[in-house]
């Protein structure tokens with residue numbers, strides 16, 4: 001997967017502090033933060049598939065009434081956080097299905113997204129299998145590309 005250049009400017013400190021306190025994630029662990037138009041990480045880099053994920057948070061924040069308001073809700077409301085992330089992971093998964101030719105690579109992406117969405121970073125709000133099912137959902141509805149888990153593992 002290609003690496004793309006993003007900002008390495010810190011998002012507001014209160015967000016870093018809250019994310020660190022709640023999820024045990026540090027700025028230097030190179031997690032990507034979206035704050036309005038700012039998409040940033042410690043290294044100033046991210047994998048290309050995140051171009052289908054992070055800018056969607058920008059859009060969500062705009063629609064929700066601003067980045068600060070969105071981040072406050074995101075930090076305190078598990079259901080909200082899950083819904084917002086699920087939308088972005090679905091977009092990201094659709095992107096890899098369209099753009100990566102190698103089925104194993106697509107499958108590995110799906111596994112890592114489900115792992116992330118069910119993991120510590122978002123407060124362990126869903127099981128791995130449920131995350132897997134949810135991320136795939138939209139793709140099962142538009143059957144134009146039929147890579148299923150069964151195909152991908154064989």
Ligand SMILES: [Zn+2]
Nearest residue numbers: 053057085088
């Ligand atoms: Zn996200």
